Amino acid sequence: MTALAVSNVTLWVVVVALALALLAVVRQLGVLHERIAPVGALMLANGLKVGESAPRVEARDLEGRSLTLGAARAEERATLLVFVSPTCPVCKALLPILKSSLASERGWLDIILASDGEIAGQREFVRVQRLGEFPYIVSAPLGIAYQVSRLPFAALIDSQGVLRARGIVNSREHLESLFEAKRLGFGSIQDYFEAAAKRRAA
Amino acid sequence: MLDPATGYLIVLGGALLFAGAAAHKLSGFGAFTDAFVAYGVLPEAWARRSAWLIPCLELALAAALAAGRGGRAQLGAAIGLLLFYASAVALNLARGRRDLDCGCGSRRNRRPIAAWMVWRNIILAAGLALAALPWSQRPLGLVDVLTVAGGLSAAALLYMSIDRLLGDIAPQALAMRVTP
Numbered sequence: 279m280t281a282l283a284v285s286n287v288t289l290w291v292v293v294v295a296l297a298l299a300l301l302a303v304v305r306q307l308g309v310l311h312e313r314i315a316p317v318g319a320l321m322l323a324n325g326l327k328v329g330e331s332a333p334r335v336e337a338r339d340l341e342g343r344s345l346t347l348g349a350a351r352a353e354e355r356a357t358l359l360v361f362v363s364p365t366c367p368v369c370k371a372l373l374p375i376l377k378s379s380l381a382s383e384r385g386w387l388d389i390i391l392a393s394d395g396e397i398a399g400q401r402e403f404v405r406v407q408r409l410g411e412f413p414y415i416v417s418a419p420l421g422i423a424y425q426v427s428r429l430p431f432a433a434l435i436d437s438q439g440v441l442r443a444r445g446i447v448n449s450r451e452h453l454e455s456l457f458e459a460k461r462l463g464f465g466s467i468q469d470y471f472e473a474a475a476k477r478r479a480a
Numbered sequence: 481m482l483d484p485a486t487g488y489l490i491v492l493g494g495a496l497l498f499a500g501a502a503a504h505k506l507s508g509f510g511a512f513t514d515a516f517v518a519y520g521v522l523p524e525a526w527a528r529r530s531a532w533l534i535p536c537l538e539l540a541l542a543a544a545l546a547a548g549r550g551g552r553a554q555l556g557a558a559i560g561l562l563l564f565y566a567s568a569v570a571l572n573l574a575r576g577r578r579d580l581d582c583g584c585g586s587r588r589n590r591r592p593i594a595a596w597m598v599w600r601n602i603i604l605a606a607g608l609a610l611a612a613l614p615w616s617q618r619p620l621g622l623v624d625v626l627t628v629a630g631g632l633s634a635a636a637l638l639y640m641s642i643d644r645l646l647g648d649i650a651p652q653a654l655a656m657r658v659t660p
Contacts, residue, residue: 283623290630297637304641304649311652 332441333423339413350439358389361431364403368448369430373407375450394418481616485624489631490611495546502538515583521568550611559605566601569593596646
């Protein structure tokens with residue numbers, strides 16, 4: 279009987295300790311979820327405002343097709359403008375992710391690449407990296423209009439020509455955070471956390 | 481026949497549940513009153529005036545359950561209240577008001593009503609109903625105190641964990657998974 283009682287006591291202590299540990303893990307999980315919410319593309323403090331019209335720029339891609347960026351479109355499709363450069367290593371790492379996003383987000387999104395510099399080098403970049411499926415614009419005024427200071431930089435423009443999200447992207451998470459930002463209606467990770475902080479204070 | 485240790489575990493668990501719920505409502509009484517009115521089970525003026533009845537009823541039930549050996553009347557009232565909550569949530573879900581605050585989340589974190597809350601209350605009511613079975617007669621010893629105390633602590637901690645998982649974490653995880 280004593281042995282049974284000791285065993286019983288030990289078991290209860292272990293069960294309650296396990297339940298306590300579970301509660302602690304669940305609470306941590308909640309905190310983590312809040313932290314990682316839209317794993318964020320970092321928005322630069324200055325520059326264009328999300329929610330306002332994107333700058334309207336007309337440009338030609340390498341194939342000579344004319345494109346108007348920042349204009350309202352007849353169909354319900356958004357445009358992701360990604361600024362890259364042949365000399366930027368992070369951009370090269372981002373290209374396969376862009377290709378898979380082009381396929382997976384085909385239903386609602388067009389992806390356009392933009393760069394700046396001499397044409398021959400850009401054509402070589404497109405050939406080597408097999409970027410034929412993307413419209414590729416080489417235009418300095420475009421980068422200036424979108425206030426691109428660092429690469430790779432992405433801007434998401436909705437079908438009304440309104441800038442929905444923008445920021446430096448260097449991983450799949452960053453890129454998807456832009457889509458997430460559009461879905462949730464927050465311009466950037468900073469906006470999301472500010473709103474979350476206000477919600478918590480209320 | 482129900483072993484008395486199991487019986488006490490069930491009724492004391494019920495008492496703990498109602499006491500916790502009442503303390504929670506009283507600590508944020510303004511928010512609870514708004515939530516209670518929003519449920520729309522009573523006309524607004526009545527609901528606003530009678531909101532205090534709910535936590536008082538819960539406290540009385542907690543005391544009655546803790547004091548008794550699972551009398552039919554106490555158990556019936558407790559099961560009735562749980563099923564009343566379940567039907568209020570189910571009614572509002574059927575009305576399509578999926579963003580209605582359940583009045584059960586923490587003060588800073590409003591929590592919309594959901595189907596799992598209906599199931600939770602039905603399962604809790606079924607658990608309480610078990611204690612209405614006839615209890616066997618046997619003298620209780622120290623080991624039984626341990627069983628009841630350990631069982632209550634483990635059950636309370638597990639309840640809080642599951643509540644948090646279903647109420648706070650699952651909706652967040654779902655929101656992150658849905659693609660445009």
